[in-house]
Amino acid sequence: MVKFARLSFFLFSLAALVSPIFGQDYSAYLNNRIFQPCMKPVCYDDVGCFQPFKLQAYLGLPPVAACPQPPDELGVEFKVMRYNNSYEFFNLFGISPNSSVAYVIPGYRSEHTELFNMELVDGLLKHYDQIVLVRWDLGANPSLLFDIPVTRYNKFLAAANSEAVGRIIGNSIDFIVNNRSINPDNITLVGHGLGGNTIHFAADWIKEKYNLTVGKAVVLDPDAIPFYFSNKKISGKGDAKIVDVIHSTFVAPVPVLGQRFAGNTKTGALTPTGDSDYFINFPDSWNDQPGCDGLEFCSSHFSIMTFAASLHGCRFETKPCSSNIFQRFTSKEVGLDSSQTGPQGRICIKVSEKPIKRCS
Template identity: 25%
Template sequence: MKIAAFCLLFGIWTLQCSASDTVCYGDLGCFTDAPPWGGTDERPIAHVPQSPEEINVKFFLDTRAEKDVQVSNDDMTALGQTDFDYRRDTKFIIHGFLDNGGIKWLEDMSDAFLAVEDLNVIRVSWPGGSFTVQYAQSSADTQVVGAEVGLFINNIVKEFGGDTKSFHCIGHSLGAQTCGYLGAGVPDKVGRITGLDPAGPYFEGTPNEVRLDSSDADFVDVIHTDAEKLKDFGFGINQVSGIVDFWPNDGIQQPGCDQNAISTIVGIEGIADGTRNFVACNHMRAIHFFIESIGTNCPFTGNECTSYGDYRAGKCLTCPSGKCTSMGYGSIKNKNVILQSDQGHNFLQTAPFSPYCEYMTYVQVTLGSNSDGVSGKLYLTLYGSSSNTEQVQLSDEDVSLELRPSTTFSYVAQYSLFPNGFNKVKLLWEQDEFTVTNQQLTVSCITVWVDFEQKLYSFCGDASQKLNEKTRYSYYTCSQCS
């Protein structure tokens, strides 16, 4: 089924040759299919954008007072009769290929924004471009959609006043690339663009003017969730595209996206959404991460690192200025630190299902010199003054450890919550096979590095305390392990 869907979307790349062409659409400007816009290795089929009438861009305003009000980018009098207020920040949300302005995730994101802030939210629909059978044509049409949004912003500022910095464009897939184009029509850059798994085909490897890049707004943050190569059914771009780029779960295969077809297609949101999630689950996951980030207290922190492997090995724990950047809506809070450092590759892990955000810790357990030697697994639970986490295995699933005396075991452990007043851990171990003699461990030290706090906690062990298998033992914070 995935192969059939892939062929439907991208099997349109047959060779065709034509002379370069240019079209002009009034205030929106002129557009060409000459290189680098077409006729290149990255864009083998050249298309000029369709006309605005064919693309059929529509805008729908949501505020706390009224929802789903259709507005126009060239009728400011009518806009002034709505609840739109230029003194509020304004969010434009733009969908991608084969979506439209009525898709549920657009409404979910709008609702999430309005639940936490008094804003103007404008959902952008472009069904005449996004529902074409030729992806290459849709890619070209994003230029006109971006110009339409840019015209809207210019007219708002001209008619009502305000600052272009108060505008934030959020786009998924081709919508993310669309956000990159709106900046060309705005004399002063917009405040922020958020790219949710920006489309890769026809954009990866192209010059900056063709794709979303860090210069398109004062702040550009990007979440990559489907950066696999197109031949392996990856729809996102495998290229740094913002001032700060996040690569959750290496930005390729998202946990929870390997479910069977029936359970995924017949989902709680209906067959249409379920089918989309099955075909493009990794690609859609960036949307869900961002929506969750709007209202959660969980920090979604990412860590700068050269590779996901180094991140998983605990080699990239320290964040610039002692503050890690949050993926999603809160990333801009760390803007000043981000602008002073290269944060093109921020890695983090997430849960397979909502809530997706997890708390990263780096745990080290040092066994005592009088421990018995045995093969087995270690588990750790974190405790605070009134709550505790789930028990987490300190190795990958089905991976056993060679538990030997005076040996330190390290692991990046993810927890679904973090307890207030963290002051205690409980350790449990179990061995792989039955042994005639009763094996016991001792612990000299446990340390837990809490990533979002950028803080190390130490828990002192007791060499005289013998730990029996499958029993939880408590350890309390101490100033430093001896």
Template identity: 25%
Template sequence: MLSTWTITLFLLGAASAKEICFNDLGCFSDLEPWAGTVIRPLKVLPWSPEKIGTRFLLYTNENPNNFQTLLPSDSSTIEASNFRTDRKTRFIIHGFIDKGDENWVLDMCKNMFQVEEVNCICVDWKKGSQTSYTQAANNVRVVGAQVAQMIGILSTDYNYSPSQVHLIGHSLGAHAAGEAGSRTPGLGRITGLDPVEASFEGTPEEVRLDPSDAVFVDVIHTDAAPLIPFLGFGTKQQLGHIDFFPNGGEEMPGCKKNALSQIVDLDGIWEGTRDFVACNHLRSYKYYSESILNPDGFAAYPCTSYRAFKSNKCFPCPDEGCPQMGHYADKFASKLSGEPQKFFLNTGESSKFARWRYGVSVTLSGRTITGQIKVALFGDQGNTRQYDIFRGLIMAGSTHSNEFDAELDIGTIEKVKFLWNNNVINPTFPRVGAAQITVQKGEEKTVHTFCSEETVREDVLLTLLPC
């Protein structure tokens, strides 16, 4: 495929600009905005395709465990493979210091095979990613061009529409997907999994992933704290039509463990240290992979900020509904307004990450006393644990509300259990009750009402039934 390359020199005052050209892929220069800027000060050209060694590894429902290698330079490899033109094609592009035959990439394909028939192509560019960061950040330009070339071959030789193609890129791979999309008119979708910040945040659109790179671009931010001093690898900049900020987008629950505990959890020292140092950054692909098997477990709410979301100001979903972060985000594409939107949600600390958000209001009865009230929901698909609704002065007739993220979808809500306590020995044995409890699931408009005329002593469960 590669061939000849040429280097053209231009004189710009005392500095020289370089350009490197590869047959079929075009030319790449170190002129602005690719280099010589505040964000990208170093003049670095991408490596040649041979040196990067990009491989396209095809897994399908027929070969879920062993890949078939597709060569853009030899379309007979596509002809002889299990690639099917009546299926969607999803490319997974890894990031810095990663590789395309990593477990997480194959696991993502395997999750897809459980819910759809699909061509799952892992883009392995490990030789080009396992180098200095600045070099790898420039190598993605060639990788993106190679992905676009492969899509072009599928389109030209097999009449396969780019609208059927979905690029999923993690870290640097998200920007490689952007490069591929900018070269592919009508590309269906790009998902950016924590697109990397360094050398990309604040650059012009041609350098980074942006909404013009595909018909629908969705982005998951999990490590958006500043690189200095917090070592946040991901960008906080909105890059898609919709940008998801799970848990606020900076610190993921479960990522505060010490390094040793992570190493014990995982296979080998390298895996352990990698997962510790980059835990937030890696969460993005873990959330996406789990979202494939949980079509309604990652509902995300439009909100001005995570602070507002945590303050219960963004519930329930608006009339147009809420998008699902991850695999099924494209079902929301038709409901988008013109402006890019931010969405927030919470996840679990470890697998399983999916959560279902409920809003609860409790109207109290009985004695006036200080204490706390908790509620558990029971449905036809299971029940939640007890969640705190209120702490403070418990007064008859007062109403207190809260939202929480349950570990399961309980289905149709059948009853609610109420509990109160104040952990103070009181010889009068005061009794408190819940005259009414309303419950709403975040994605639904229906408000369910439960009632009781009873009161109970501390730490005694009160069951409320539909009124």
């Protein structure tokens, strides 16, 4: 915390020093929400009020509590995509009435997931009429000064932002239900990391404000840090009529010990929350998924590739998730879709390196 306080002081001082030289107040470009505690609720038009995201359990890392940035600072965009001999792009007004829709919601530092999301989109377009790509780059990787993000420390503000993004997504769901005649049962929300966490906030918002529940949610490696030991929930049962959670990184809910993962890219929830929770290569993959070898984001992205493979028809060997490390995977194979199999509870699956290529 001392190092970060020094960094913040240095950047603020730098902004103050260069301001008179260039005749501008550069301190206005400092995003103090990253390190300044938010102790009171904040309210914004169209998305309501937010209680501070309590972060006291994360000792030595600022802030004590965080609130989301104003919606116009989050950079939220909706791009509707469908395939008709070639990819076509529209806004929400372009959604075909009485059709099926899947939202794709990236997570923390979402600029790193676009290639993986396109693999996901290709798979989803086999099952849905159109895809809504959600962009929230500015909120997912908040800048500290001069549009420069400081990773690790901005994770907490990004987590707070995910609640506002969830409500914005919720408003878009109400729009397509009422203006494009989309049946909520035909809407699926797919989110990775913090994008997966937005699903809970979207679900809560549309239940409370619009009395809506979507048909399905697929939560890919939802972030446990900083949701463990906070006043905010991880996405799970009840956020849709069917909730599947696919886990590829694992952080145990242990105070203080878990906080060292706050800036790591392996911050997935170990606890099951969905109707079906699929744990990939657990417990062998505690450190890395196959082929990742410490590569940043790789193990978390493995959940995206595994789900994309399932959309292409891949099935995976299973075994009960237990503490018996000698238990072998069985020849029984499953897909990753509770709408087809019914709720499966907690289940471990075996997935090889490059899952799409291996079963295509």
